[in-house]
Amino acid sequence: MNFITRNTAATMVCTFASGITFAGPTRGSANLHLLALAALVTATPARADPPASADLQVTISGLRSTKGQVMMCLTRRSQKQFLKCADDPSHVTKVLKASAAGRVDFRLPPGEYSLLLVHDENGNGRMDKMMGMPREGFGFSRNAPLHMGPPRYEDVHFTVAPGRNSQAIKVRYML
Known part of the structure; x- marks a missing residue:
């Protein structure tokens, strides 16, 4: 392991398919999964209502x-x-x-x-x-x-x- 992966104060930059870039300190893989989930939830567009008639x-x-x-x-x-x-x-x-x-x-x-x-x-x-x-x-x-x-x-x-x-x-x- 190198210095960045061992350091819990390291900053992880994630760019998701939605185009959102999220940067923040990592404290293990659990936080990374929470960050990914939060970014995907906020990036999911709301479903448009069907056109009114x-x-x-x-x-x-x-x-x-x-x-x-x-x-x-x-x-x-x-x-x-x-x-x-x-x-x-x-x-x-x-x-x-x-x-x-x-x-x-x-x-x-x-x-x-x-x-x-x-x-x-x-x-x-x-x-x-x-x-x-x-x-x-x-x-x-x-x-x-x-x-x-x-x-x-x-x-x-x-x-x-x-x-x-x-x-x-x-x-x-x-x-």
Whole structure:
């Protein structure tokens, strides 16, 4: 044995797989094991909780008929991109018969969203227009006001927090 291993006041430096370096005096192998255990316990990351989910309940009012279908699209896109909901790879859609529209439930990850709705009365899968004006009903989250065109993002986006959330959409018709 050399001088360092015989000297009980010697300093032992241990670097663990976690990257933690621990230095301290050694007094035999029992202390070394305690040091190693303490370093591993403090280096073990806490288990992350599973990602929270959120429930969004959307109530729809103002449909002028029970013909066709109601198409809904939720997007996380911001600013001017929110109107291109279907182009968002993470968009969420629901299509239901207009006669069954009243309440729609979504389960989503929490975050910022915008909701667009179309009452596709003739069931052709798109919003029909005449001279640039919508011929079918439409709605947006937060019942955003219209200003000579589509609403602004600031008026449409909303936060979905973990737990229960709700939005009420009143369908509007221009023609």
